[in-house]
Amino acid sequence: MLEVSGITQIFGGVTALEDVSFRVNRGDITGVIGPNGAGKTTLFNIITGIYTQTSGKVVFEDKDISGLPPEKLARLAMVRTFQNIELFGGMTVHENVMVGMHTKSSSGLLSCALKMPWSISEERRIRNDSMKWLEFTGITDLAEVEAANLPFGKGRLLEIARALAVEPRIILMDEPAAGLNSQETLGLAQLIKRIRDLGITIVLVEHDMELVMDICDRIVVLNLGRKLAEGTPREIQENPEVIAAYLGDDD
């Protein structure tokens, strides 16, 4: 479904990623792990169009998406979340999710301002359909709260709800468990599995090993900008190189 091949990223004189290749299978939860500075977030930024890679290419559903801007990727049904949640702080929770339906609606500037009949019915559809994602993530009761006033854990759920409103076929999450307490992390694991059950492919960067080993079907390990290993959680746990480079340091 998603194929990353030969990605190299050089910032100034620093090689952040070197010839990284891997595949993500449809319907899987794929984890990308690695010590700090391994290049995980850089990789995410390249896949999701925030950066343009020095070389290599990204293919999504048989289409070369290298260098496409994020808004185009959203229309191709790829969406991401951020490590330091990026919400629209001045807007309500409900409005945040409504923005998520931007690609699922089309009224232009003038038809909105002149309240043409089709834009009125479209607005009603956006308002109603967006509630579904608040329910899915369990934040319906916060619908009218301003996003800037949300506690961090709820903000994370909102960011996921907003991403789901795009109706993606793939969602990339950058450290979804960062900043969550253990209770919230358990809830998140359940939520991610439920998202997969909707038929959405998931890729996540994560530091929480317990979470990764619990929910991921496949894992890609990065170290110092290179791919170190790739496999099932069991294979990764037993891989001597991974233990030496990464897990071993923890013990």
Place this chain on the structure above:
Amino acid sequence: MKRELLKFLAFSVFVLLLPLLFEGGYLMNVLVFVGINTMLAIALNLLLGYAGQISLGHAGFFGLGAYLSGVLTATYGWNPWQAMPVAAIVVGCMAYLIGFPVLKLKGHYLAMATLGLGIIIYIVFNETIDLTGGPSGLSGIPNLEAGGVVFDSDVKNYYLIWGITLAVILFAINLANSRVGRALRAVHDSEVAAQVVGVNARLLKVQIFALSAVISSLAGSLYAHTMTFISPASFGFNFSVELLTMVVIGGLGSVYGSFLGAALLTLLPEFLRAAQDYDIIIYGGLLVVMVMFMPGGLVRGVPDLFRRIFKSRGGAGHA
């Protein structure tokens, strides 16, 4: 949405009945300018308050509308009703083309670029003497006329200008509460997150810049046809700053706030005649005080103040 509509209707009734209080008089003339400035403040607010993009050159778009309308009617004998939309379209297209490179800039750089744009337009008004009359201005601009009525008195102009201003207000409110308005606010709050969920931030910023210029141009045309005389002095850098002050004092991201800001800054000089030379200092001071103590502008700050006063009184009563 029902509440928005009621608010708008109440405001419309207020605007329609206001002249009954004054029975003509000089203040009517000032109220005409409150209408024009309200349109301008809303135009700038769509850009600054909603999309979060600053412009220090909006007096330029206002002036372009005024001069295009003025020259086309006074010099070339066009009908004002034809000149106005042509001016608006020309200014809109210009802003659209300029918007692409300029709106790539952010923050101070965007402020500098739009400042430069405003100054260039101002210089053109001054220097193209054959066309604009230069610093001594352009006169003989015809009044608007509709169905045999010539809009040549303050009262007639009041209803003309405020009719159009109300339309602009409704237009802006509808836009603000739509998918496009939400996308604008999203770009303001987090451009990258807006892009990730599919908002073409760059195009949207350019579109709103162009729309803002079109409304400013329309206000400029109306200004030219009510004044019948225009000169570059009305469209300089000072007026761009005054517009910015209106928007910030009234309340960023609030359509009625723009009206409050425009009303305050248009009426204030009338009461401060004696301090006329110091007006820019007073505006500057107002801006500082507002940003420090009422960052949400009058439209949010005043109700807040009342709430606080009411609460502290209520608290004292219980104690």
